[in-house]
Amino acid sequence: MTANAGTAPDLDSVQSVASAIHHAISTVIEGKEAAVRTAVTVLLAEGHLLVEDVPGVGKTMLAKALAKSIDCDVSRVQFTPDLLPSDITGVNVFNQNSHSFEFRRGAIFANIVVGDEINRASPKTQSALLECMAERQVTVDGTTYPLAGPFLVMATQNPIEMEGTYPLPEAQRDRFMARISMGYPSGAAELAMLQSHGEHDPLGALQPVTDGATVQRQISAVRRLHTAPALREYVVALVTASRNHSSLRLGASPRAGLHLLAAARANAALAGRDHVLPEDVQTLAPAVLTHRLMLTGEAQLSGRSTGDVVADILQRTPVPSGRR
Known part of the structure; x- marks a missing residue:
């Protein structure tokens, strides 16, 4: 065992937490073990994940299931052509009572940010994520605000051939640690989905299996x-x-x-x-x-x-x- 390596108890804890998150997501996402494992891997590697595929295959469901399995701050951004950069990062607003500007935080101030259909927003709005994702901070009007860890942006996008999409800039793509595709489920998985989703909402029944502080400790163990x-x-x-x-x-x-x-x-x-x-x-x-x-x-x-x-x-x- 090297001096900087994670200890056995650390690894046991990482495996335990990761297994719990994986199982929780799998109760919502049928037959996509590889995609779920990659999502958990990116979370523990302190990266960001891009999920690209055609509509209706569970991209947003995967992102929401991961977010809900962890008891931490979560925000969801629906990317649309009229979304403004300030909607993501925040904006200074003048307070008439105090006669001063107050900073109102945007959606990026959360531990897990679910960005739905990120490539439907304009390149200017997409660029609002660059500093957040790379440096884990936001700068507005010359003032820098740190983002608390763990911090994960999990974005979905439709293929660029789909109508109403903008290609992600190279700098934006490079900030995503990994990109995965969901793909269509197998016949058996789709049949199970029709049964389970028809009777109840598995996402609504999903309960957190860990919290943000615990995940942050696992991230630190992985780094070692x-x-x-x-x-x-x-x-x-x-x-x-x-x-x-x-x-x-x-x-x-x-x-x-x-x-x-x-x-x-x-x-x-x-x-x-x-x-x-x-x-x-x-x-x-x-x-x-x-x-x-x-x-x-x-x-x-x-x-x-x-x-x-x-x-x-x-x-x-x-x-x-x-x-x-």
Whole structure:
């Protein structure tokens, strides 16, 4: 056990809390174990999650279920074309009685912020999230207000081909630790959903299984997990390969490497290990990297996807062996 690694009791607590959250969400979301696990992983890695898919597959339900499973401050923002940046960050309002300006906090001042259909808002409004997500603070009229932890933005968006959507700016996408798609449920899961959702509202019956302070302690424990030098070099090799790949005109940023390592730590903690393995990195790489990459015109015409490129990079990059 290394000096900076999480202790066994820490990991037991992380697993216990994560399992409780996972089970609570699974009572609402049928047959989407991988999506639920990634959501819990991003929460413990102190990141932000983007859920992209067509309408009606449970994107908002997943976000609301995660928020409701934790007893903490939660806010929900319905992104629309007329939403203003001040609706998110807050605004200074003049008080006639005190003859001074008072700051009224926006929806971003919560532990979990559910952003519904984020790409239906204008790019200007989307940009209001940049400082919040990257620095966990809000600056309004020259005054900076910190955001309390844990802090998670869980946003949903429809594919950009859908009517009335704006593509997320590259800087915005890069601030999301991971992107997942829900996909359609299996026949058995959809049949179970028709039965359970038809008789009662599982989201309404969902009760918190932990609180924000406990989650923050688990996040701190995850941060202490051991990462060997060879493992960190592997992460750097992956993001560097994306910048040099012939099918990409925009590769992964340094922030992507930080997010990939943090997500791999959380994945290792969920598995009960006090150290990160290459398998943790490989498991999270598609969710962490694909939404940050931009294909060349030739790659798009040939029908390649960023997922194909990430798979190619994982296959070509040498995997470290042993724990050093």
